[in-house]
Amino acid sequence: MWLLKRFGSSVLLVFLIVTLVFLGLRLVPGDPATVLLSQGGVAVTPEAAAGLRRQLGLDQPILTQYVQSITAMLQGDLGVSMQDGASVAEQIARRLPRTLELVAMAAVMALVMGGPFGLYAATRAGGWLDRIGLWLSALSESVPNFVIGSLLVLVFASILRWVPTGGFVPITENIGRHFALAAMPAFTMSVTLFALVFRMTRTTCLEVMQRDYVRTARAKGLTPRRVLYAHVLRTALMPVMAAFALNLGILVGSAVLVEYVFNYPGLSSLMIDAVNARDYPMVQGCVLVISVIFVGLNLLVDIAYGWLDPRMRNA
Template sequence: MLAFALRRTGIALVLVWLVATLVFLVIHLIPGDPAELLLSQGGVAPDPAAVAELRERLGLDLPLIQQYFTYWVGLLHGNFGTSLQDDHPVAAEIALRLPRTLELIGGAAVLALAIGMPFGTAAALRVGGRLDRVASVIAGVALSVPVFVVGTLAILIFAQKLGWVSAGGYVPLAQNPGRHLALLLMPAGTIAVGLAAVVFRVTRSSVLEVLGRDHVRAAQARGVGPRLIILRHVLRNALSPVLTVVALHLGALLGGTVLVEYVFNWPGLSGYLVRSVEARDYPEVLGIVLAISILFVFLNLVVDLAYAALDPRVRHA
């Protein structure tokens, strides 16, 4: 297990290096002068003096290899650059907003697993039955409805009609834990709707596949109880693909919660990215993209290690 973990960690570090290098090269692959593009407004050519000043400020006037070295020195010291709008360190803003987005996605994952896995397992155990048919139809509908529609309907029903929760906003956990969790519930639930449908489908198909394996049939032939078979022989083997799919979706959600954060006024990283793009704040955009990419690689590393812990065969693959 240790050798597998070290090997996967090494691959993850190489991926981080590749991603960071790609993010660095993006600014140099854009046609034209990046500083001039940043300062252009309404098609009007910017002042050459302002362009020269911005190029010097961003270090674009240095040789490419020196820029790359300076870039990596900054990253290794946790420096993601400085905002062009207010001279605020990008790393500080990411550190403030990223936990909020992770909390939103983590809450959605917990809800999705709590809903999708039990219903997926029950549907597989009663394949073709009423529960299986009804749950499959609901999952299909949940997958087809856009997330902003789910969020709007949630606000209309639970906030405006029933008055159970507020329509949106944010309160720090330390300031008011109850209020914080209440405000978290609807946006996390909105994201969880589609993710729960995915978990349901993957769990159902995975459990059905495991139920047909020889070791499960052998346990049934030995008279092992159904509950013990499900817990010990079926769910453990069926959990690996579920974890993989959830992790891949969570990675995608890191950059895809824009609409949810906007609808519910949740001050996370995705909303920060939108603001940075609108303001053409190059250091902020690249810093956010890099942070999201690194987290995506880290999530996949965690899933690989969890996969190996659940299935020893993976360690020797």
């Protein structure tokens, strides 16, 4: 029953997001027919705009468009792009793995950098490395991702010329260049998550170190390393991993500006292009996929918490 309630609320949330995006797109100033015609170099006459609106179904009442859109989505049909008639589902399926690869690389970077650093800072609280870590985490949380990305491009690509400025190469063509082009955007996305992992690891470890059973383990003569790894980490890592999983969905959202800065052709850049072109089906399809990923990750965290702590099932 608890699981069904969580699943039902997740489905309802996705439905509300898609509905708000549908309504929001139609409230944004600008006529999609006029935008599309002006891009094609055709003279934008009232007759041509009206004809294209009729062809795209934009002349129908908003309620009719909404019902048709939701019905098609429930049947697995995301429609076709207004720009070139390409299948929205096929375009998303081609771009989504690229964005997920960046998210996976950023998540690994954040864990590798933030976890051990936070653990080390907790064991030496108040030391100079601890203070540096706190300062770096505060800085990374304060500076927007697109600013960090722009600085990385300026320093490492434009001035030092150590890495390419941006772009994408399939892994099947050149594996080295593929990861070289993905490294900087992935690192840019990992910065904020690094701050979260560092702070959570440091705080939870410090809290667990003060508990009675840890003091008892020390009094029994266990080595500091054994106490740390066998008693402190086992308890401290659970809230860290829960917060980490919840913020993976945010990484997908942060990819929007990062992919734009690095000219990386992922799902987020596809959505930005669709917004600029007033391509309703493409925007709705991208938002649907991103919201399903985000809500799905939150649902998995809820399920994991309910399995680890039965009290959560009554919440």
